[in-house]
Amino acid sequence: MTNTLSRLIERLGRIVQNDAHSFGLKPTQWEALRFLNSANRFSRTPSGLTIYLGMTKGTVSQTLSALERKGLISKTKAAGDKRGVMLDMTPLGKQALKADPLKTIEEDLDRLTQRERDELFALLSKFLKAMLARRDSAQFGQCRDCMHFVSSQKGALPHFCALLAEPLSGADSELMCVEYSASERQAPRS
Amino acid sequence: MTNTLSRLIERLGRIVQNDAHSFGLKPTQWEALRFLNSANRFSRTPSGLTIYLGMTKGTVSQTLSALERKGLISKTKAAGDKRGVMLDMTPLGKQALKADPLKTIEEDLDRLTQRERDELFALLSKFLKAMLARRDSAQFGQCRDCMHFVSSQKGALPHFCALLAEPLSGADSELMCVEYSASERQAPRS
DNA sequence: TCCAATGGTTTTGACACGAAACTATATACA
DNA sequence: TGTATATAGTTTCGTGTCAAAACCATTGGA
Numbered sequence: 001m002t003n004t005l006s007r008l009i010e011r012l013g014r015i016v017q018n019d020a021h022s023f024g025l026k027p028t029q030w031e032a033l034r035f036l037n038s039a040n041r042f043s044r045t046p047s048g049l050t051i052y053l054g055m056t057k058g059t060v061s062q063t064l065s066a067l068e069r070k071g072l073i074s075k076t077k078a079a080g081d082k083r084g085v086m087l088d089m090t091p092l093g094k095q096a097l098k099a100d101p102l103k104t105i106e107e108d109l110d111r112l113t114q115r116e117r118d119e120l121f122a123l124l125s126k127f128l129k130a131m132l133a134r135r136d137s138a139q140f141g142q143c144r145d146c147m148h149f150v151s152s153q154k155g156a157l158p159h160f161c162a163l164l165a166e167p168l169s170g171a172d173s174e175l176m177c178v179e180y181s182a183s184e185r186q187a188p189r190s
Numbered sequence: 191m192t193n194t195l196s197r198l199i200e201r202l203g204r205i206v207q208n209d210a211h212s213f214g215l216k217p218t219q220w221e222a223l224r225f226l227n228s229a230n231r232f233s234r235t236p237s238g239l240t241i242y243l244g245m246t247k248g249t250v251s252q253t254l255s256a257l258e259r260k261g262l263i264s265k266t267k268a269a270g271d272k273r274g275v276m277l278d279m280t281p282l283g284k285q286a287l288k289a290d291p292l293k294t295i296e297e298d299l300d301r302l303t304q305r306e307r308d309e310l311f312a313l314l315s316k317f318l319k320a321m322l323a324r325r326d327s328a329q330f331g332q333c334r335d336c337m338h339f340v341s342s343q344k345g346a347l348p349h350f351c352a353l354l355a356e357p358l359s360g361a362d363s364e365l366m367c368v369e370y371s372a373s374e375r376q377a378p379r380s
Numbered sequence: 381t382c383c384a385a386t387g388g389t390t391t392t393g394a395c396a397c398g399a400a401a402c403t404a405t406a407t408a409c410a
Numbered sequence: 411t412g413t414a415t416a417t418a419g420t421t422t423c424g425t426g427t428c429a430a431a432a433c434c435a436t437t438g439g440a
Contacts, residue, residue: 058428061390119313126302128201247418
């Protein structure tokens with residue numbers, strides 16, 4: 001009957017969102033910018049963002065239009081598939097991220113001990129993973145931890161994604177990917 | 191430079207919000223209902239809710255209008271101060287809360303161990319408290335833990351709020367109050 | 381060669397949200 | 411007793427969020 005923990009999470013998320021109304025951008029727009037800053041090229045598409053945000057594609061399409069109008073992102077036609085759109089941050093967009101309101105939250109977090117932050121991170125990661133699994137949503141891990149990742153042992157050659165059959169630079173392999181699939185055994189679903 | 195923990199929190203809050211679009215109500219409207227269900231009579235006002243949600247009073251006023259229009263809450267003129275408005279849930283409002291989308295999150299939480307939930311709760315409470323303090327926002331604790339709470343030893347007489355000079359029933363003293371002030375020593379602010 | 385699936389956009393209608401202007405009551409203070 | 415100021419709430423405005431549904435183009439089967 002006590003739903004205090006879920007309310008705590010709701011409340012915390014609400015404060016974070018409330019902070020994110022700065023510089024004429026909305027919370028969702030900020031989150032979209034963050035996504036484009038940390039997702040690899042296979043994932044920087046409207047559909048990738050849609051999965052990440054867990055919203056409908058119509059809504060995401062509008063958010064992207066708003067960001068493009070403000071000159072923070074650019075859209076280009078995808079190379080192969082003529083339906084696809086490739087998203088990228090403009091220099092102005094990268095500039096905007098320097099004023100990311102999430103930094104305020106980081107300052108709040110700095111008041112916890114390192115140990116507390118580690119514990120919190122571990123618990124929230126685990127919880128988030130469980131939530132996403134239950135909702136059949138992608139987890140967006142890094143390539144280098146992905147089961148489709150083929151590392152070049154020597155370091156001279158590019159790495160490789162076995163799923164998409166594409167080469168990956170060192171920088172690439174540290175970005176988030178919508179196709180991510182954990183290479184370790186997943187926790188069994190009860 | 192790593193903002194992963196704050197992003198984790200943002201992301202988690204976003205999922206919770208995404209779940210809260212059910213039954214024609216919006217996330218904020220749900221949160222307002224929850225508030226009215228757990229706040230004492232001194233706090234069930236537009237300004238109390240404004241502080242709780244951390245939004246502007248204009249926005250909150252609109253949210254309340256929407257809820258009133260739907261017949262989920264009622265507004266009555268305050269007894270003493272003629273400017274004040276007293277908010278209450280209607281039976282329909284209480285009914286609506288039975289379908290609270292936050293229950294889905296509770297189900298997710300049930301997949302953690304009791305120990306993990308306790309730890310998570312402790313960490314998040316501490317963090318939330320620190321955030322609210324830094325933002326000079328009220329903490330909304332229960333009367334019985336408040337420094338202004340005067341308990342009736344016998345249990346026969348009502349308890350008492352020394353700040354507002356008002357009697358408190360047993361049920362009252364378990365509700366949240368905007369005037370809450372921790373009776374224990376607060377952690378010193380660095 | 382259809383036809384269903386996929387990637388995106390548009391439209392509609394309700395609401396969120398801050399900012400600023402506004403009303404009415406309360407309180408300080410002179 | 412006024413007069414200023416603070417407080418409780420509402421209204422208005424402009425932009426954006428959001429789901430739902432309709433829509434368009436391309437892709438990839440049968």
